[in-house]
Amino acid sequence: MKLKIFYFKEGRLVDKCIGSRIHIVMKNDKEIVGTLLGFDDFVNMVLEDVTEFEITPEGRRITKLDQILLNGNNITMLIPGGEGPEV
Amino acid sequence: MADKEKKKKESIFDLSKYIDKHIRVKFQGGREASGVLKGFDPLLNLVLDGTTEYMRDPDDQYKLTEDTRQLGLVVCRGTSVVLICPQDGMEAIPNPFIQQQDG
Secondary structure (H helix, E strand, C coil): CCCCCCCCCHHHHHHHHCCCEEEEEECCCEEEEEEEEEECCCCCEEEEEEEEEECCCCCEEEEEEEEEEECHHHEEEEEECCCCCCC | CHHHHHHHHCCCCCHHHHCCCEEEEEECCCCEEEEEEEEECCCCCEEEEEEEEECCCCCCCCCCCCCEEEEEEEEECHHHEEEEEEHHHCCCCCCCCCCCCCC
């Protein structure tokens, strides 16, 4: 059974998104900015060149390179082309 | 049985009447956002345009104006959405549950 997610506009949005920067907002105070390599039906995401932001302690930054697999369980918002919170 | 199969895929609520309208969305974890609804799917993933996000801080209580930011075009995960309502369909009121203690 094929899970068709984001069929309305995201169908084109995701094509443009893969390979470009995306800003991901989690349910808690964490945000991730990276280059989108791909995602699956559950919107687990593979990103590279990733910067991780904690919003509460005045915008602390943790930069990670290579690739990460981000668990889609806690993702709240996806912002294509976003550069992250202003620090 | 075939009827039951079909009903499983139907949503109990039609969001198409909110398309191109300004709506407010609340998420698990306390985040709130508002924007113009551009798209949605049966899993309640949403596409919002011109999105403003409001964040709730512990000392902030429920003052929304302090921490707002513009996010532009945003995809909201349906798994995280807890409430959707029209933007002008709600207003803040003083707490109706607090009773004045008369000595």
